[in-house]
Amino acid sequence: MIALIQRVSEASVTVDGHITGAIGKGLLVLLGVEKGDDEAKAQKLRDKVLGYRVFSDEDGKMNLNVQQAGGSVLVVSQFTLAADTKKGMRPGFSSGAAPTEAERLYEYFVEQCKAKEIQTETGIFAADMQVALNNDGPVTFWLQV
Template sequence: MIALIQRVSEATVTVDGKVTGAIGNGLLVLLGVEKGDDEAKAQKLRDKVLGYRIFSDADDKMNLNVQQAQGSVLVVSQFTLAADTKKGMRPGFSTGAAPIEAERLYQYFVEQCKAQPIVTETGVFGADMKVALVNDGPVTFWLQV
């Protein structure tokens, strides 16, 4: 399971002209599900995402996690994170989870975030989404479990 996280001052997801998720200060989480991923990996990744200390403290050091910074999360499914790009000029998707399993684990990840509790917004799984963000820093990390 993969999360590309970006520290943002704001982010939105729009589907068919309608905003489905919007946050201010927090994390945009692009989530990719691979074959073999399960609930245990989703929980471990959720813990890592929510616990990752990439927000500034009073001394301007990256020392706070999103909850300590009183931020929110916007979780967006992104199957292309599971792409195999090692050879050729076209990505392969054989390492990605089947859509039904990817959606199930995406929803599980979202519910695990909401259970923390933290304000959690989402995109729409499988939809053609327009994601807009203001990357704060920029600060972007690739997390994988």
């Protein structure tokens, strides 16, 4: 399971002209699900995402996680994170989870974030989404479990 996280001052997802999720300060989480991923990996990745210290403390050091900083998360499914880009000029997607399994684990990840009492917004699984963000820093990290 893969999460590309970006520290944002604001972010939103629009589908068919309607905003489906929006946050102010927090993390935009682009989530990729690979074959073999399961609930245990989703929980481990959730803990890593929510616990990752990417927000500045009073001394300007990245010592705070999203909850400590009073932020929210916007979780967007992104199957292209599981792409194999090692050969050729076209990505391969054979390592990605089947769509039904990817959707199930995406929804599970979102529910696990909500269970930690953090404001969690989402896109729509498998929709053509327009993601807008103001990356704060920029700060971007690739997390994988």
